[in-house]
């Protein structure tokens with residue numbers, strides 16, 4: 342049996358310059374944007390992620406792929422009720438327009454910071470606005486893992502990684518791992534092979 346490399350999918354990782362730059366707003370959802378959206382969903386799924394932002398995929402635009410799982414707790418926020426049944430999905434020009442005062446702290450990871458996890462404090466509830474790939478305007482209150490994931494992804498579009506939001510103590514725990522990751526290169530490849 343022979344194996345043939347069909348395609349290489351990659352995600353930019355810690356140390357890549359593109360991850361530090363704010364992304365541009367999308368003015369028109371062109372066929373090219375639709376193509377990027379499809380590729381981003383595929384890339385996110387190949388890497389087993391629940392979210393992937395434009396700069397991670399290598400485009401400098403405000404686009405995010407999401408695959409947030411539904412929570413076991415049925416008391417979900419309006420945003421989760423609206424968006425979770427649509428997963429996987431792509432959102433365009435997402436914005437956090439308000440955030441509640443109550444915060445919680447949970448372990449986060451990131452496809453751009455592979456195999457490193459650390460606790461991040463974030464607001465529990467956010468008021469969120471975005472456009473779907475089909476042009477539907479969404480504005481809703483989100484809680485749960487979706488609220489955390491949206492904040493993490495919108496951070497990516499501002500050039501911020503979750504490791505930038507750690508306390509000094511928590512950052513010092515992962516600092517040497519981050520240095521090693523940076524040394525190992527700024528891209529992680531996923532080679533999809535098919536048997537022929």
Ligand SMILES: [Zn+2]
Nearest residue numbers: 450451452453
């Ligand atoms: Zn991330």
